[in-house]
Amino acid sequence: MIELTAVNKYYQNGENKFQVLQDINLKIAAGEFLTIMGPSGAGKTSLINLIGFIDRSYLGSYKFNGQSYQTASDSALAHIRNQSVGFVFQNFKLIGNNTILENVELPLLYGGMTKKKAKPIVEQALERVGLPNSSQKIPNELSGGQQQRVAIARALVHRPKFIIADEPTGALDSKTSSEIMQIFKELNRTEQTTIVLVTHDPQVSQYGERLIKLLDGAIIADEEVKHRALL
Numbered sequence: 001m002i003e004l005t006a007v008n009k010y011y012q013n014g015e016n017k018f019q020v021l022q023d024i025n026l027k028i029a030a031g032e033f034l035t036i037m038g039p040s041g042a043g044k045t046s047l048i049n050l051i052g053f054i055d056r057s058y059l060g061s062y063k064f065n066g067q068s069y070q071t072a073s074d075s076a077l078a079h080i081r082n083q084s085v086g087f088v089f090q091n092f093k094l095i096g097n098n099t100i101l102e103n104v105e106l107p108l109l110y111g112g113m114t115k116k117k118a119k120p121i122v123e124q125a126l127e128r129v130g131l132p133n134s135s136q137k138i139p140n141e142l143s144g145g146q147q148q149r150v151a152i153a154r155a156l157v158h159r160p161k162f163i164i165a166d167e168p169t170g171a172l173d174s175k176t177s178s179e180i181m182q183i184f185k186e187l188n189r190t191e192q193t194t195i196v197l198v199t200h201d202p203q204v205s206q207y208g209e210r211l212i213k214l215l216d217g218a219i220i221a222d223e224e225v226k227h228r229a230l231l
């Protein structure tokens with residue numbers, strides 16, 4: 001599904017050129033649960049922004065289902081991104097003044113759906129993440145773990161081909177982290193949703209089936225997770 005071949009990426013800072021990704025060769029099959037680890041500054045976010053069609057200034061080849069979007073127009077890139085990817089972030093990125101319902105329905109409304117049509121899809125997604133009956137609350141009335149559940153529901157409403165989660169448990173305590181990780185694992189297991197997840201936490205890295213380590217923009221390990229956390 002995802003195939004990067006000899007991908008290199010540079011940031012230009014004034015006179016200086018900084019190489020953030022070095023000769024990345026990476027294949028991710030549909031249905032995989034892949035974890036990316038590496039120290040701060042290793043290039044993890046740069047790599048997933050590229051995979052998630054946020055960024056297309058790189059050298060080398062990225063093919064998604066056999067097709068490259070490197071020269072696609074901005075609107076074509078936004079289209080494939082909205083259709084294919086669900087994003088989950090460390091700090092949830094919910095809109096504070098909006099209700100949970102309004103937060104989760106947003107991607108559907110952007111896609112042109114009516115509120116009436118969106119509502120049952122939103123309710124189903126909230127149920128899926130274990131948050132029924134909370135659609136009229138606002139984010140601040142929920143705990144961090146509950147807010148992350150809302151963000152996952154928002155990522156799911158489009159039925160994405162894959163989910164990119166950038167340190168989704170970084171702001172959560174360890175018990176809440178494992179609850180959130182169970183949701184990802186369950187999505188992967190029951191709906192074969194492909195998951196690409198970045199974490200610093202060795203415990204969190206045990207939920208996936210494959211672990212990649214990045215250092216200074218290069219993949220230094222690509223291994224099977226032997227002792228996956230039990231569901």
Ligand SMILES: Nc1ncnc2c1ncn2[C@@H]1O[C@H](COP(=O)(O)OP(=O)(O)O)[C@@H](O)[C@H]1O
Nearest residue numbers: 011013020038039040041042043044045046047
């Ligand atoms: N837009 C940018 N311009 C210049 N340098 C950047 C930019 N974004 C990230 N970097 C640099 O690239 C390196 C990798 O960043 P990033 O991909 O965010 O790493 P990680 O997510 O692993 O912490 C860092 O040293 C960062 O300072």
Ligand SMILES: [Mg+2]
Nearest residue numbers: 044045046166
């Ligand atoms: Mg990062």
